[in-house]
Amino acid sequence: MIRMNKRYEIELIGFDADDTLWENENIFHDAQKQISKVLENHNYNFNRELFNIEKKNLEYYGYGIKGFILSLIETSLKISNKKLDNQIIKEILDLGKKMLSKKVKVLPNIKTTLEALSKNYNLVLITKGDLLDQEKKIYSSELSKYFSYIEIVSHKNEKTYMKILEKYNIKPKNFLMIGNSLKSDVLPVTNIGGMSFYIPFELTWELEKVEVDQMSTNYVQLENISEILTRLKSLEI
Amino acid sequence: MIRMNKRYEIELIGFDADDTLWENENIFHDAQKQISKVLENHNYNFNRELFNIEKKNLEYYGYGIKGFILSLIETSLKISNKKLDNQIIKEILDLGKKMLSKKVKVLPNIKTTLEALSKNYNLVLITKGDLLDQEKKIYSSELSKYFSYIEIVSHKNEKTYMKILEKYNIKPKNFLMIGNSLKSDVLPVTNIGGMSFYIPFELTWELEKVEVDQMSTNYVQLENISEILTRLKSLEI
Numbered sequence: 168m169i170r171m172n173k174r175y176e177i178e179l180i181g182f183d184a185d186d187t188l189w190e191n192e193n194i195f196h197d198a199q200k201q202i203s204k205v206l207e208n209h210n211y212n213f214n215r216e217l218f219n220i221e222k223k224n225l226e227y228y229g230y231g232i233k234g235f236i237l238s239l240i241e242t243s244l245k246i247s248n249k250k251l252d253n254q255i256i257k258e259i260l261d262l263g264k265k266m267l268s269k270k271v272k273v274l275p276n277i278k279t280t281l282e283a284l285s286k287n288y289n290l291v292l293i294t295k296g297d298l299l300d301q302e303k304k305i306y307s308s309e310l311s312k313y314f315s316y317i318e319i320v321s322h323k324n325e326k327t328y329m330k331i332l333e334k335y336n337i338k339p340k341n342f343l344m345i346g347n348s349l350k351s352d353v354l355p356v357t358n359i360g361g362m363s364f365y366i367p368f369e370l371t372w373e374l375e376k377v378e379v380d381q382m383s384t385n386y387v388q389l390e391n392i393s394e395i396l397t398r399l400k401s402l403e404i
Numbered sequence: 405m406i407r408m409n410k411r412y413e414i415e416l417i418g419f420d421a422d423d424t425l426w427e428n429e430n431i432f433h434d435a436q437k438q439i440s441k442v443l444e445n446h447n448y449n450f451n452r453e454l455f456n457i458e459k460k461n462l463e464y465y466g467y468g469i470k471g472f473i474l475s476l477i478e479t480s481l482k483i484s485n486k487k488l489d490n491q492i493i494k495e496i497l498d499l500g501k502k503m504l505s506k507k508v509k510v511l512p513n514i515k516t517t518l519e520a521l522s523k524n525y526n527l528v529l530i531t532k533g534d535l536l537d538q539e540k541k542i543y544s545s546e547l548s549k550y551f552s553y554i555e556i557v558s559h560k561n562e563k564t565y566m567k568i569l570e571k572y573n574i575k576p577k578n579f580l581m582i583g584n585s586l587k588s589d590v591l592p593v594t595n596i597g598g599m600s601f602y603i604p605f606e607l608t609w610e611l612e613k614v615e616v617d618q619m620s621t622n623y624v625q626l627e628n629i630s631e632i633l634t635r636l637k638s639l640e641i
Contacts, residue, residue: 224501227500227501227504228470228504228536229534229535229537233465233470233474233534234470236474237470237473237474237497237500240493240497241494241497244490244493244494244497247490249490249491249494250490251490253481253484253486253487253488254486256477256481256493257478257486260474260477260478260481263464263474264461264464267464267465268464297470297534297535298466298534298535298556298557298558299465299558300466302558319535321535321536321539
Protein backbone atom coordinates (compact mmCIF):
# COMPACT_ATOMS: atom_id res chain seq x y z
CA MET A 168 0.00 0.00 0.00
CA ILE A 169 1.48 3.31 -1.01
CA ARG A 170 0.49 6.91 -1.17
CA MET A 171 0.27 8.07 -4.74
CA ASN A 172 2.21 11.15 -5.68
CA LYS A 173 1.96 11.03 -9.44
CA ARG A 174 -1.01 12.34 -11.31
CA TYR A 175 -2.83 9.54 -13.07
CA GLU A 176 -5.07 9.96 -16.04
CA ILE A 177 -7.30 6.96 -16.08
CA GLU A 178 -9.01 6.34 -19.42
CA LEU A 179 -10.22 2.80 -18.91
CA ILE A 180 -11.17 0.95 -15.74
CA GLY A 181 -11.16 -2.84 -15.69
CA PHE A 182 -13.22 -4.84 -13.23
CA ASP A 183 -12.76 -8.44 -12.29
CA ALA A 184 -16.10 -10.21 -11.83
CA ASP A 185 -15.97 -13.28 -9.54
CA ASP A 186 -15.60 -12.14 -5.91
CA THR A 187 -15.26 -8.53 -7.03
CA LEU A 188 -18.72 -7.83 -8.46
CA TRP A 189 -20.46 -10.92 -7.13
CA GLU A 190 -19.93 -13.83 -4.78
CA ASN A 191 -18.16 -16.84 -6.24
CA GLU A 192 -15.50 -18.52 -4.15
CA ASN A 193 -17.96 -19.44 -1.40
CA ILE A 194 -19.96 -21.47 -3.93
CA PHE A 195 -16.87 -23.58 -4.64
CA HIS A 196 -15.99 -23.61 -0.96
CA ASP A 197 -19.43 -24.85 0.06
CA ALA A 198 -19.42 -27.52 -2.65
CA GLN A 199 -16.00 -28.74 -1.55
CA LYS A 200 -17.13 -28.84 2.08
CA GLN A 201 -20.25 -30.76 1.18
CA ILE A 202 -18.41 -33.47 -0.75
CA SER A 203 -15.56 -33.59 1.74
CA LYS A 204 -18.15 -34.20 4.46
CA VAL A 205 -19.71 -37.06 2.54
CA LEU A 206 -16.28 -38.57 1.96
CA GLU A 207 -15.13 -38.08 5.54
CA ASN A 208 -18.12 -40.10 6.55
CA HIS A 209 -16.33 -42.77 4.58
CA ASN A 210 -13.07 -41.96 6.34
CA TYR A 211 -11.53 -40.06 3.48
CA ASN A 212 -9.83 -36.71 3.73
CA PHE A 213 -9.29 -34.82 0.59
CA ASN A 214 -8.66 -31.08 0.68
CA ARG A 215 -4.94 -31.28 -0.04
CA GLU A 216 -5.43 -33.90 -2.75
CA LEU A 217 -8.10 -31.78 -4.45
CA PHE A 218 -5.76 -28.81 -4.50
CA ASN A 219 -3.00 -30.87 -6.13
CA ILE A 220 -5.32 -32.38 -8.70
CA GLU A 221 -6.92 -29.03 -9.56
CA LYS A 222 -3.49 -27.50 -10.05
CA LYS A 223 -2.36 -30.36 -12.28
CA ASN A 224 -5.59 -30.23 -14.28
CA LEU A 225 -5.54 -26.48 -14.94
CA GLU A 226 -3.70 -26.98 -18.23
CA TYR A 227 -6.48 -29.27 -19.44
CA TYR A 228 -9.60 -27.74 -17.98
CA GLY A 229 -8.76 -24.08 -17.41
CA TYR A 230 -10.82 -22.20 -14.82
CA GLY A 231 -14.47 -22.72 -14.01
CA ILE A 232 -17.06 -25.02 -12.55
CA LYS A 233 -16.90 -27.83 -15.12
CA GLY A 234 -13.19 -28.35 -14.53
CA PHE A 235 -13.75 -28.14 -10.78
CA ILE A 236 -16.36 -30.90 -10.94
CA LEU A 237 -14.14 -33.12 -13.08
CA SER A 238 -11.31 -32.61 -10.58
CA LEU A 239 -13.67 -33.30 -7.70
CA ILE A 240 -14.61 -36.65 -9.25
CA GLU A 241 -10.97 -37.50 -9.92
CA THR A 242 -10.02 -36.64 -6.34
CA SER A 243 -12.85 -38.68 -4.88
CA LEU A 244 -11.91 -41.70 -6.99
CA LYS A 245 -8.28 -41.43 -6.00
CA ILE A 246 -8.82 -40.92 -2.32
CA SER A 247 -11.31 -43.76 -2.06
CA ASN A 248 -8.90 -46.03 -3.85
CA LYS A 249 -11.46 -46.48 -6.60
CA LYS A 250 -14.01 -47.85 -4.18
CA LEU A 251 -16.30 -44.87 -4.43
CA ASP A 252 -20.03 -45.45 -4.27
CA ASN A 253 -21.67 -44.46 -7.60
CA GLN A 254 -24.19 -42.43 -5.62
CA ILE A 255 -21.45 -40.03 -4.52
CA ILE A 256 -20.39 -39.45 -8.13
CA LYS A 257 -24.00 -38.74 -9.00
CA GLU A 258 -24.11 -36.25 -6.11
CA ILE A 259 -21.01 -34.49 -7.42
CA LEU A 260 -22.55 -34.19 -10.90
CA ASP A 261 -25.77 -32.82 -9.41
CA LEU A 262 -23.80 -30.38 -7.31
CA GLY A 263 -22.07 -29.11 -10.47
CA LYS A 264 -25.39 -28.41 -12.12
CA LYS A 265 -26.61 -26.68 -8.99
CA MET A 266 -23.49 -24.50 -8.99
CA LEU A 267 -23.98 -23.71 -12.68
CA SER A 268 -27.55 -22.60 -12.15
CA LYS A 269 -27.02 -20.66 -8.95
CA LYS A 270 -28.39 -17.14 -9.05
CA VAL A 271 -25.68 -14.50 -8.92
CA LYS A 272 -25.38 -12.55 -5.67
CA VAL A 273 -24.09 -9.08 -6.50
CA LEU A 274 -21.92 -7.69 -3.68
CA PRO A 275 -22.96 -4.58 -1.69
CA ASN A 276 -22.36 -1.11 -3.17
CA ILE A 277 -21.45 -2.50 -6.60
CA LYS A 278 -24.40 -1.14 -8.50
CA THR A 279 -24.11 2.45 -7.25
CA THR A 280 -20.35 2.48 -7.70
CA LEU A 281 -20.53 1.19 -11.27
CA GLU A 282 -23.32 3.60 -12.06
CA ALA A 283 -21.28 6.56 -10.84
CA LEU A 284 -18.05 5.42 -12.51
CA SER A 285 -19.65 4.65 -15.85
CA LYS A 286 -20.68 8.29 -16.20
CA ASN A 287 -17.06 9.40 -16.41
CA TYR A 288 -15.10 6.36 -17.53
CA ASN A 289 -15.21 3.50 -19.96
CA LEU A 290 -15.49 0.33 -17.94
CA VAL A 291 -14.38 -3.11 -19.10
CA LEU A 292 -15.32 -6.33 -17.35
CA ILE A 293 -12.47 -8.86 -17.50
CA THR A 294 -13.25 -12.32 -16.22
CA LYS A 295 -11.96 -15.85 -16.59
CA GLY A 296 -13.82 -19.16 -16.36
CA ASP A 297 -16.31 -21.16 -18.40
CA LEU A 298 -17.60 -19.05 -21.28
CA LEU A 299 -21.29 -19.93 -21.01
CA ASP A 300 -21.27 -19.75 -17.21
CA GLN A 301 -19.64 -16.32 -17.17
CA GLU A 302 -22.07 -15.02 -19.80
CA LYS A 303 -25.01 -16.25 -17.74
CA LYS A 304 -23.66 -14.60 -14.61
CA ILE A 305 -23.07 -11.30 -16.40
CA TYR A 306 -26.60 -11.42 -17.76
CA SER A 307 -28.24 -12.35 -14.48
CA SER A 308 -26.24 -9.73 -12.54
CA GLU A 309 -27.91 -6.98 -14.60
CA LEU A 310 -24.61 -5.11 -14.46
CA SER A 311 -23.62 -5.37 -18.12
CA LYS A 312 -25.22 -2.01 -18.92
CA TYR A 313 -22.44 -0.26 -17.04
CA PHE A 314 -19.68 -1.81 -19.12
CA SER A 315 -18.47 -0.57 -22.50
CA TYR A 316 -16.71 -3.86 -23.13
CA ILE A 317 -16.79 -7.39 -21.80
CA GLU A 318 -13.82 -9.74 -22.07
CA ILE A 319 -14.07 -13.39 -21.07
CA VAL A 320 -10.56 -14.80 -21.11
CA SER A 321 -8.88 -18.12 -20.38
CA HIS A 322 -5.99 -16.65 -18.35
CA LYS A 323 -5.28 -13.32 -16.74
CA ASN A 324 -1.63 -12.66 -17.28
CA GLU A 325 0.46 -9.79 -18.63
CA LYS A 326 -0.16 -10.90 -22.21
CA THR A 327 -3.92 -10.94 -21.71
CA TYR A 328 -3.98 -7.40 -20.39
CA MET A 329 -1.60 -6.13 -23.08
CA LYS A 330 -3.85 -7.60 -25.76
CA ILE A 331 -6.97 -6.02 -24.28
CA LEU A 332 -5.31 -2.61 -23.93
CA GLU A 333 -4.01 -2.76 -27.50
CA LYS A 334 -7.47 -3.65 -28.73
CA TYR A 335 -8.97 -0.55 -27.13
CA ASN A 336 -5.93 1.59 -27.84
CA ILE A 337 -5.19 2.39 -24.21
CA LYS A 338 -1.71 2.85 -22.73
CA PRO A 339 -1.04 0.80 -19.58
CA LYS A 340 -0.43 3.96 -17.55
CA ASN A 341 -3.98 5.06 -18.38
CA PHE A 342 -5.49 1.78 -17.20
CA LEU A 343 -6.76 0.93 -13.75
CA MET A 344 -7.71 -2.65 -12.86
CA ILE A 345 -9.89 -3.45 -9.86
CA GLY A 346 -10.19 -6.93 -8.40
CA ASN A 347 -9.81 -9.34 -5.51
CA SER A 348 -6.90 -11.39 -6.79
CA LEU A 349 -3.31 -10.24 -6.46
CA LYS A 350 -2.28 -12.95 -8.89
CA SER A 351 -4.82 -12.29 -11.63
CA ASP A 352 -6.02 -8.72 -11.23
CA VAL A 353 -3.21 -6.81 -9.59
CA LEU A 354 0.30 -8.10 -10.37
CA PRO A 355 -0.01 -8.65 -14.14
CA VAL A 356 -1.42 -5.14 -14.49
CA THR A 357 1.15 -3.38 -12.35
CA ASN A 358 3.86 -5.44 -14.09
CA ILE A 359 2.96 -3.89 -17.43
CA GLY A 360 2.83 -0.37 -15.98
CA GLY A 361 -0.84 -0.10 -15.10
CA MET A 362 -2.47 0.84 -11.84
CA SER A 363 -4.51 -1.43 -9.63
CA PHE A 364 -6.96 -1.30 -6.74
CA TYR A 365 -6.88 -4.51 -4.76
CA ILE A 366 -10.08 -5.30 -2.84
CA PRO A 367 -9.68 -8.65 -1.05
CA PHE A 368 -12.68 -10.91 -0.70
CA GLU A 369 -13.35 -12.92 2.46
CA LEU A 370 -12.16 -16.11 0.72
CA THR A 371 -9.29 -16.64 -1.69
CA TRP A 372 -8.94 -19.78 -3.76
CA GLU A 373 -5.73 -21.63 -2.95
CA LEU A 374 -4.55 -21.35 -6.56
CA GLU A 375 -4.96 -17.57 -6.58
CA LYS A 376 -2.70 -17.05 -3.59
CA VAL A 377 0.73 -15.49 -4.13
CA GLU A 378 3.80 -15.04 -1.98
CA VAL A 379 4.44 -11.60 -0.52
CA ASP A 380 7.87 -11.21 -2.12
CA GLN A 381 6.32 -11.40 -5.57
CA MET A 382 4.27 -8.34 -4.81
CA SER A 383 4.67 -5.14 -6.69
CA THR A 384 3.99 -1.94 -4.83
CA ASN A 385 2.07 -0.05 -7.45
CA TYR A 386 -1.36 -0.88 -6.13
CA VAL A 387 -3.72 0.45 -3.53
CA GLN A 388 -5.57 -1.85 -1.19
CA LEU A 389 -9.15 -0.89 -0.46
CA GLU A 390 -11.44 -2.34 2.16
CA ASN A 391 -14.60 -1.70 0.26
CA ILE A 392 -15.69 -1.03 -3.29
CA SER A 393 -17.35 2.22 -2.23
CA GLU A 394 -13.88 3.69 -1.60
CA ILE A 395 -13.12 3.55 -5.33
CA LEU A 396 -14.64 6.93 -6.16
CA THR A 397 -12.73 8.91 -3.56
CA ARG A 398 -9.50 7.02 -4.19
CA LEU A 399 -9.79 7.63 -7.88
CA LYS A 400 -10.29 11.33 -7.33
CA SER A 401 -7.21 11.52 -5.13
CA LEU A 402 -5.17 9.77 -7.83
CA GLU A 403 -6.18 12.23 -10.45
CA ILE A 404 -5.59 15.46 -8.55
CA MET B 405 -28.31 -25.25 -53.74
CA ILE B 406 -29.15 -22.37 -56.02
CA ARG B 407 -27.55 -20.45 -58.79
CA MET B 408 -26.79 -16.93 -57.70
CA ASN B 409 -28.05 -14.11 -59.84
CA LYS B 410 -27.42 -11.16 -57.60
CA ARG B 411 -24.07 -9.51 -57.35
CA TYR B 412 -22.61 -9.91 -53.89
CA GLU B 413 -20.02 -7.65 -52.37
CA ILE B 414 -18.40 -9.66 -49.64
CA GLU B 415 -16.51 -7.56 -47.08
CA LEU B 416 -16.05 -10.10 -44.34
CA ILE B 417 -15.78 -13.89 -44.50
CA GLY B 418 -16.51 -15.95 -41.42
CA PHE B 419 -15.11 -19.44 -40.93
CA ASP B 420 -16.32 -22.06 -38.55
CA ALA B 421 -13.43 -24.01 -37.01
CA ASP B 422 -14.35 -27.52 -35.76
CA ASP B 423 -14.87 -29.82 -38.78
CA THR B 424 -14.41 -26.91 -41.16
CA LEU B 425 -10.76 -26.00 -40.58
CA TRP B 426 -9.76 -29.07 -38.62
CA GLU B 427 -11.07 -32.47 -37.59
CA ASN B 428 -13.21 -32.54 -34.47
CA GLU B 429 -16.35 -34.68 -34.53
CA ASN B 430 -14.38 -37.88 -35.07
CA ILE B 431 -12.55 -37.26 -31.78
CA PHE B 432 -15.91 -37.25 -29.96
CA HIS B 433 -17.13 -40.13 -32.08
CA ASP B 434 -14.09 -42.27 -31.29
CA ALA B 435 -14.35 -41.48 -27.58
CA GLN B 436 -18.02 -42.39 -27.54
CA LYS B 437 -17.30 -45.65 -29.36
CA GLN B 438 -14.50 -46.51 -26.98
CA ILE B 439 -16.62 -46.04 -23.85
CA SER B 440 -19.68 -47.63 -25.42
CA LYS B 441 -17.54 -50.66 -26.20
CA VAL B 442 -16.35 -50.92 -22.60
CA LEU B 443 -19.93 -50.61 -21.38
CA GLU B 444 -21.33 -53.05 -23.89
CA ASN B 445 -18.87 -55.55 -22.53
CA HIS B 446 -20.91 -55.06 -19.41
CA ASN B 447 -24.13 -55.44 -21.36
CA TYR B 448 -24.99 -51.77 -21.46
CA ASN B 449 -26.02 -49.86 -24.53
CA PHE B 450 -25.91 -46.17 -24.37
CA ASN B 451 -25.82 -44.11 -27.57
CA ARG B 452 -29.43 -42.95 -27.36
CA GLU B 453 -29.17 -42.22 -23.66
CA LEU B 454 -26.00 -40.17 -24.19
CA PHE B 455 -27.75 -38.10 -26.84
CA ASN B 456 -30.66 -37.36 -24.49
CA ILE B 457 -28.40 -36.49 -21.58
CA GLU B 458 -26.14 -34.27 -23.71
CA LYS B 459 -29.17 -32.42 -25.02
CA LYS B 460 -30.58 -31.90 -21.54
CA ASN B 461 -27.19 -30.80 -20.21
CA LEU B 462 -26.48 -28.22 -22.93
CA GLU B 463 -28.06 -25.45 -20.87
CA TYR B 464 -25.65 -26.20 -18.01
CA TYR B 465 -22.45 -27.16 -19.78
CA GLY B 466 -22.65 -25.52 -23.20
CA TYR B 467 -20.55 -27.00 -25.99
CA GLY B 468 -17.15 -28.63 -25.65
CA ILE B 469 -15.18 -31.55 -24.32
CA LYS B 470 -15.61 -30.91 -20.59
CA GLY B 471 -19.39 -30.99 -20.87
CA PHE B 472 -19.17 -34.07 -23.08
CA ILE B 473 -17.12 -35.90 -20.46
CA LEU B 474 -19.50 -34.93 -17.66
CA SER B 475 -22.41 -36.17 -19.76
CA LEU B 476 -20.52 -39.35 -20.56
CA ILE B 477 -20.06 -40.06 -16.85
CA GLU B 478 -23.72 -39.28 -16.14
CA THR B 479 -24.85 -41.58 -18.95
CA SER B 480 -22.61 -44.41 -17.81
CA LEU B 481 -23.87 -44.13 -14.23
CA LYS B 482 -27.47 -44.12 -15.36
CA ILE B 483 -27.22 -46.97 -17.81
CA SER B 484 -25.33 -49.16 -15.37
CA ASN B 485 -27.94 -48.50 -12.74
CA LYS B 486 -25.24 -46.95 -10.57
CA LYS B 487 -23.24 -50.14 -10.54
CA LEU B 488 -20.43 -48.74 -12.63
CA ASP B 489 -16.91 -49.88 -11.87
CA ASN B 490 -14.78 -46.93 -10.66
CA GLN B 491 -12.15 -47.93 -13.16
CA ILE B 492 -14.47 -47.01 -16.05
CA ILE B 493 -15.06 -43.55 -14.59
CA LYS B 494 -11.32 -43.12 -14.32
CA GLU B 495 -11.01 -44.17 -17.97
CA ILE B 496 -13.60 -41.59 -19.01
CA LEU B 497 -11.70 -38.85 -17.15
CA ASP B 498 -8.44 -39.93 -18.80
CA LEU B 499 -10.14 -39.99 -22.17
CA GLY B 500 -11.27 -36.39 -21.63
CA LYS B 501 -7.71 -35.26 -20.94
CA LYS B 502 -6.52 -37.13 -23.99
CA MET B 503 -9.16 -35.38 -26.11
CA LEU B 504 -8.17 -32.03 -24.63
CA SER B 505 -4.51 -32.52 -25.50
CA LYS B 506 -5.00 -34.02 -28.93
CA LYS B 507 -3.00 -32.30 -31.64
CA VAL B 508 -5.17 -30.47 -34.14
CA LYS B 509 -5.41 -32.05 -37.60
CA VAL B 510 -5.95 -29.28 -40.12
CA LEU B 511 -8.09 -30.45 -43.06
CA PRO B 512 -6.69 -30.61 -46.63
CA ASN B 513 -6.48 -27.40 -48.72
CA ILE B 514 -7.28 -25.17 -45.74
CA LYS B 515 -3.95 -23.43 -45.50
CA THR B 516 -3.68 -22.47 -49.18
CA THR B 517 -7.33 -21.38 -49.32
CA LEU B 518 -7.03 -19.17 -46.25
CA GLU B 519 -3.77 -17.75 -47.51
CA ALA B 520 -5.33 -16.78 -50.84
CA LEU B 521 -8.53 -15.41 -49.28
CA SER B 522 -6.78 -13.38 -46.62
CA LYS B 523 -5.07 -11.31 -49.32
CA ASN B 524 -8.37 -9.86 -50.48
CA TYR B 525 -10.75 -10.22 -47.56
CA ASN B 526 -10.93 -9.79 -43.83
CA LEU B 527 -11.45 -13.21 -42.31
CA VAL B 528 -13.06 -13.90 -38.95
CA LEU B 529 -12.93 -17.24 -37.18
CA ILE B 530 -16.17 -17.94 -35.30
CA THR B 531 -16.17 -21.01 -33.09
CA LYS B 532 -18.06 -22.36 -30.10
CA GLY B 533 -16.89 -24.66 -27.32
CA ASP B 534 -14.62 -24.52 -24.30
CA LEU B 535 -12.68 -21.25 -24.28
CA LEU B 536 -9.26 -22.64 -23.35
CA ASP B 537 -9.61 -25.66 -25.63
CA GLN B 538 -10.58 -23.55 -28.64
CA GLU B 539 -7.71 -21.14 -27.98
CA LYS B 540 -5.27 -24.04 -27.82
CA LYS B 541 -6.58 -25.49 -31.08
CA ILE B 542 -6.37 -22.14 -32.85
CA TYR B 543 -2.81 -21.73 -31.63
CA SER B 544 -1.69 -25.23 -32.54
CA SER B 545 -3.35 -25.07 -35.99
CA GLU B 546 -1.02 -22.18 -36.91
CA LEU B 547 -3.90 -20.69 -38.87
CA SER B 548 -4.55 -17.64 -36.71
CA LYS B 549 -2.29 -15.45 -38.85
CA TYR B 550 -4.87 -15.56 -41.65
CA PHE B 551 -7.64 -14.16 -39.48
CA SER B 552 -8.26 -10.50 -38.73
CA TYR B 553 -10.53 -11.43 -35.85
CA ILE B 554 -11.24 -14.43 -33.68
CA GLU B 555 -14.56 -14.92 -31.91
CA ILE B 556 -15.10 -17.74 -29.43
CA VAL B 557 -18.79 -17.80 -28.60
CA SER B 558 -21.12 -19.89 -26.44
CA HIS B 559 -23.86 -20.23 -29.08
CA LYS B 560 -24.09 -19.63 -32.80
CA ASN B 561 -27.50 -18.16 -33.40
CA GLU B 562 -28.87 -15.12 -35.22
CA LYS B 563 -28.12 -12.88 -32.24
CA THR B 564 -24.50 -14.01 -32.11
CA TYR B 565 -23.91 -13.21 -35.76
CA MET B 566 -25.73 -9.87 -35.52
CA LYS B 567 -23.54 -8.87 -32.60
CA ILE B 568 -20.35 -9.82 -34.41
CA LEU B 569 -21.37 -7.96 -37.58
CA GLU B 570 -22.32 -4.87 -35.58
CA LYS B 571 -18.98 -4.98 -33.82
CA TYR B 572 -17.09 -4.91 -37.11
CA ASN B 573 -19.58 -2.61 -38.77
CA ILE B 574 -20.52 -5.03 -41.55
CA LYS B 575 -23.98 -5.35 -43.10
CA PRO B 576 -25.35 -8.93 -43.24
CA LYS B 577 -25.53 -8.78 -47.04
CA ASN B 578 -21.78 -8.17 -47.13
CA PHE B 579 -21.03 -11.18 -44.94
CA LEU B 580 -20.28 -14.72 -46.04
CA MET B 581 -20.12 -17.54 -43.50
CA ILE B 582 -18.44 -20.86 -44.30
CA GLY B 583 -18.95 -23.97 -42.21
CA ASN B 584 -20.03 -27.57 -41.88
CA SER B 585 -23.15 -27.09 -39.77
CA LEU B 586 -26.47 -26.07 -41.28
CA LYS B 587 -27.75 -25.34 -37.80
CA SER B 588 -24.86 -23.21 -36.54
CA ASP B 589 -23.05 -21.83 -39.58
CA VAL B 590 -25.62 -21.64 -42.36
CA LEU B 591 -29.21 -21.03 -41.21
CA PRO B 592 -28.64 -18.29 -38.60
CA VAL B 593 -26.56 -16.37 -41.16
CA THR B 594 -28.97 -16.71 -44.07
CA ASN B 595 -31.83 -15.89 -41.67
CA ILE B 596 -30.33 -12.46 -41.00
CA GLY B 597 -29.70 -11.80 -44.69
CA GLY B 598 -26.14 -13.06 -45.03
CA MET B 599 -24.69 -15.53 -47.48
CA SER B 600 -23.34 -18.95 -46.63
CA PHE B 601 -21.20 -21.70 -48.10
CA TYR B 602 -22.08 -25.06 -46.59
CA ILE B 603 -19.29 -27.66 -46.69
CA PRO B 604 -20.49 -30.86 -44.99
CA PHE B 605 -18.01 -32.92 -43.02
CA GLU B 606 -18.05 -36.73 -43.05
CA LEU B 607 -19.63 -36.78 -39.59
CA THR B 608 -22.31 -34.56 -38.08
CA TRP B 609 -23.03 -34.46 -34.37
CA GLU B 610 -26.59 -35.53 -33.61
CA LEU B 611 -27.35 -32.19 -31.96
CA GLU B 612 -26.22 -30.21 -35.02
CA LYS B 613 -28.62 -31.98 -37.35
CA VAL B 614 -31.64 -30.07 -38.68
CA GLU B 615 -34.76 -31.03 -40.56
CA VAL B 616 -34.91 -30.29 -44.27
CA ASP B 617 -38.04 -28.15 -44.01
CA GLN B 618 -36.19 -25.68 -41.79
CA MET B 619 -33.69 -25.03 -44.52
CA SER B 620 -33.28 -21.68 -46.13
CA THR B 621 -32.23 -21.63 -49.76
CA ASN B 622 -29.73 -18.80 -49.66
CA TYR B 623 -26.67 -20.96 -49.37
CA VAL B 624 -24.35 -22.81 -51.68
CA GLN B 625 -23.21 -26.32 -50.90
CA LEU B 626 -19.60 -27.07 -51.75
CA GLU B 627 -17.91 -30.43 -51.78
CA ASN B 628 -14.50 -29.11 -50.92
CA ILE B 629 -12.96 -26.03 -49.38
CA SER B 630 -10.83 -25.45 -52.48
CA GLU B 631 -14.01 -24.54 -54.41
CA ILE B 632 -14.42 -21.41 -52.26
CA LEU B 633 -12.23 -19.19 -54.43
CA THR B 634 -13.99 -19.90 -57.72
CA ARG B 635 -17.43 -19.82 -56.12
CA LEU B 636 -16.66 -16.50 -54.53
CA LYS B 637 -15.55 -15.05 -57.86
CA SER B 638 -18.74 -16.20 -59.55
CA LEU B 639 -20.78 -14.55 -56.80
CA GLU B 640 -19.10 -11.23 -57.26
CA ILE B 641 -19.27 -10.97 -61.04
